[in-house]
Amino acid sequence: MTIRLPSELVAAGLASPEKLADLARVAARYAVAITPDVATLIDRADPRDPIARQFVPDIAELTTTPDERADPIGDDAHSPVEGIVHRYPDRVLLKLVNVCAVYCRFCFRREMVGPGKQMLSPEKRDAALGYIAAHPQIWEVILTGGDPLVLSARRLGDVVRRIAAIEHVKIIRLHTRLPVVSPEKITPALIRALKAPGKTTYVALHANHPRELTPAVRAACARIVDAGIPMVSQSVLLRGVNDDAVTLEALMRAFVECRIKPYYLHHADLAPGTSHFRTTLREGQTLMRALRGRVSGLAQPTYVLDIPGGHGKVPVGPGYIDMCGDAGAMVEDVNGARHKYESSS
Numbered sequence: 001m002t003i004r005l006p007s008e009l010v011a012a013g014l015a016s017p018e019k020l021a022d023l024a025r026v027a028a029r030y031a032v033a034i035t036p037d038v039a040t041l042i043d044r045a046d047p048r049d050p051i052a053r054q055f056v057p058d059i060a061e062l063t064t065t066p067d068e069r070a071d072p073i074g075d076d077a078h079s080p081v082e083g084i085v086h087r088y089p090d091r092v093l094l095k096l097v098n099v100c101a102v103y104c105r106f107c108f109r110r111e112m113v114g115p116g117k118q119m120l121s122p123e124k125r126d127a128a129l130g131y132i133a134a135h136p137q138i139w140e141v142i143l144t145g146g147d148p149l150v151l152s153a154r155r156l157g158d159v160v161r162r163i164a165a166i167e168h169v170k171i172i173r174l175h176t177r178l179p180v181v182s183p184e185k186i187t188p189a190l191i192r193a194l195k196a197p198g199k200t201t202y203v204a205l206h207a208n209h210p211r212e213l214t215p216a217v218r219a220a221c222a223r224i225v226d227a228g229i230p231m232v233s234q235s236v237l238l239r240g241v242n243d244d245a246v247t248l249e250a251l252m253r254a255f256v257e258c259r260i261k262p263y264y265l266h267h268a269d270l271a272p273g274t275s276h277f278r279t280t281l282r283e284g285q286t287l288m289r290a291l292r293g294r295v296s297g298l299a300q301p302t303y304v305l306d307i308p309g310g311h312g313k314v315p316v317g318p319g320y321i322d323m324c325g326d327a328g329a330m331v332e333d334v335n336g337a338r339h340k341y342e343s344s345s
């Protein structure tokens with residue numbers, strides 16, 4: 001059974017009884033859920049376990065720093081109708097549900113997700129789909145949330161088919177953590193629901209540590225890819241979880257081994273109560289430089305920052321080039337040595 005209560009965390013050996021009062025304060029503020037698969041993965045003997053750090057509440061979450069904000073990436077400023085975020089011309093987010101199978105302690109939408117914040121009503125869903133249909137520049141619809149894969153296969157299939165019926169939409173992308181936290185829920189029926197004739201579906205998998213990619217998780221991802229659905233990854237750079245080159249390298253290699261193309265490594269957003277997870281941008285750049293020297297291009301994600309205030313996502317990885325005029329440049333190799341590049345064209 002999914003662990004949701006502080007007393008259940010203690011009973012499962014995921015927290016000590018002395019922490020019960022602190023846990024109750026955190027749980028009153030932010031949703032808690034740990035699936036049996038995730039609970040099994042946690043090493044109870046390791047106080048710094050990187051899986052526990054992602055899912056077991058911590059009193060540090062009650063410290064909100066002045067730079068943190070409830071809507072860190074500015075979704076609200078770009079929401080023309082409920083459930084839609086239209087930040088870039090050719091794509092929209094469609095937030096069907098505000099619940100997840102687990103609640104990540106660093107979640108950038110932690111103020112919006114949790115039990116009781118269920119799904120868009122049928123009327124609001126119709127209005128959101130109507131908005132997509134009325135905007136021919138929308139080429140891609142990204143189902144996010146919450147986790148859209150917590151919907152039943154029947155409900156998800158219905159929405160996917162309705163999106164696919166909109167002629168100008170060509171790509172349907174679903175962002176999910178479900179294959180990692182409940183791999184057995186990636187059933188043939190759910191996978192069929194993701195696909196629509198004539199349209200391309202992508203699944204973006206959220207995982208942050210190589211230990212999350214267990215044999216069962218790898219098998220779940222293989223079922224998706226074998227069905228003809230390409231997968232990409234997204235991870236968040238998290239202090240104490242994956243902020244070292246060895247872990248990041250293992251994570252990216254694991255994705256590639258699973259036929260999941262590393263896509264984004266997000267700089268942790270300014271979500272409330274998450275400062276204990278945030279690295280500096282400089283640390284992120286140093287890690288990306290280390291990764292560049294260790295793994296092939298196939299295993300390189302783009303390190304991105306969602307600019308607070310709703311200004312969009314930009315790459316913030318290290319720079320390797322200083323232009324000299326239009327054709328010449330000083331180019332840095334992965335070891336930091338600088339080389340002159342000259343070209344007559």
Ligand code: SF4
Nearest residue numbers: 100103104107146177
């Ligand atoms: S699964 Fe995604 S939306 Fe849900 S809590 Fe984790 S990061 Fe947030």
